[in-house]
Amino acid sequence: MKDDNKSWLVCLKWGVLLGVALSLFEVVKMVARNVEFEGAKMFDIAIIIVFILILHAGVKEFKEKYPHRLSFSKAFACCLVVSIVGSVLFFGYDMIHYTVIDKAGLSKKYESALKNFRMVIDRDTINSQELNLYLDTVRIIMTDQERAVCQSENISDSLRTDLHRGKEMVGRFYEEKMIARRAADTAKNYQLANFAPYSRRVLMETLELYVAQNEREPSTPYVEMVVQQTSSKLMAVNPADIRFEQNKSHVPHYDNALTYTAVSALMDLMYGMFFGLFVAMFHYRSKNPIEEKVES
Numbered sequence: 396m397k398d399d400n401k402s403w404l405v406c407l408k409w410g411v412l413l414g415v416a417l418s419l420f421e422v423v424k425m426v427a428r429n430v431e432f433e434g435a436k437m438f439d440i441a442i443i444i445v446f447i448l449i450l451h452a453g454v455k456e457f458k459e460k461y462p463h464r465l466s467f468s469k470a471f472a473c474c475l476v477v478s479i480v481g482s483v484l485f486f487g488y489d490m491i492h493y494t495v496i497d498k499a500g501l502s503k504k505y506e507s508a509l510k511n512f513r514m515v516i517d518r519d520t521i522n523s524q525e526l527n528l529y530l531d532t533v534r535i536i537m538t539d540q541e542r543a544v545c546q547s548e549n550i551s552d553s554l555r556t557d558l559h560r561g562k563e564m565v566g567r568f569y570e571e572k573m574i575a576r577r578a579a580d581t582a583k584n585y586q587l588a589n590f591a592p593y594s595r596r597v598l599m600e601t602l603e604l605y606v607a608q609n610e611r612e613p614s615t616p617y618v619e620m621v622v623q624q625t626s627s628k629l630m631a632v633n634p635a636d637i638r639f640e641q642n643k644s645h646v647p648h649y650d651n652a653l654t655y656t657a658v659s660a661l662m663d664l665m666y667g668m669f670f671g672l673f674v675a676m677f678h679y680r681s682k683n684p685i686e687e688k689v690e691s
Contacts, residue, residue: 402461406473409453410480416445417481417663418488425497446666450674453477458678470675478667486660493652501655505648512646516639517588525634529594530570532632533625537566540624544617557614561605562621569601587635595626 424438457473458465493500521529541562545555573594584593602622609615649655 402457403473403476405457405460406453406476407480409449409456410477411484413446413449413477413481413667414484414488416449417442417485418492420445421485421489421492425492425500443666443670446670447674449481450474450477450667450671451677454674454678465678467675467679470678471671474667474671474675478664478671481667482660482664485663486656489656489659490652493656501649501652505646508646508648509643512643513635513639516635516642517586519587519638520582520585521587521590521634525638526573528637529590529632529634530573533569533594533598533629534566536628536632537562537621537625540621540628543624544621548617550617554614554617557612558617558621561609561612561614561618565598565601565605565618565622568604569598572597572601587638591629591633591635595629598622598626598629 420438420442427438454470454473458470461469463469497503541558544550545558550558583589599622602619606615606619609618649658
């Protein structure tokens with residue numbers, strides 16, 4: 396029985412080492428965050444590797460000191476003890492870390508998460524619904540600018556009719572070109588980070604084509620005025636901003652250190668249980684199988 400107890404002390408020892416390792420990672424991540432280290436995402440991979448190595452080393456030493464044949468349940472129980480002890484110690488350190496050492500740490504984590512979320516959105520391609528909504532917005536702005544030009548310039552009814560016809564022609568060709576967006580040479584232009592400036596450039600190119608074909612029409616300067624003002628108004632319209640504002644609430648945000656540390660420790664415990672399954676299976680099947688002794 397005493398040998399059994401000594402064997403289980405090995406799991407406690409490696410659990411303490413796991414807790415210390417996780418706490419050190421928290422300190423390193425804090426330093427990396429303060430210096431804006433771009434490779435901070437590699438810490439997640441490093442933590443996984445540390446989990447596997449510590450669980451493996453813990454079960455290996457436990458197997459060497461355990462006086463009986465190591466069963467799968469005993470190997471997994473050792474992994475569970477290591478994970479629980481490590482998570483509890485990490486929970487204790489995290490509470491100290493975010494209440495004493497790095498009081499603004501949770502806010503910085505949230506800001507970093509929002510920044511990463513925005514980068515993901517910027518790399519994504521605008522979808523059909525967002526494109527149609529954007530084109531509807533362009534149409535509304537052009538109509539408002541047409542009305543404003545007609546009121547400010549005090550133009551005749553016939554000129555208003557020509558202006559409306561020209562504005563509709565520019566808008567129609569612009570929308571047709573924007574909808575036909577699947578061509579390979581414009582694929583990157585429909586990423587959300589690039590779409591807004593690209594759309595304004597296409598609008599001005601469409602205007603240039605219209606002006607070149609209708610430069611003698613009396614309404615052309617007014618059409619040009621409407622489209623230029625529309626392009627200026629569109630600088631405040633960005634589908635990337637709209638998607639970000641609509642979905643940023645999905646980014647986890649913790650104001651309470653206790654809540655964050657509890658969730659973080661629970662996730663580490665789940666990591667340990669998950670990897671512990673494979674570590675336990677490896678040591679259970681690796682060597683020293685039961686062999687029945689046959690008396691001669």
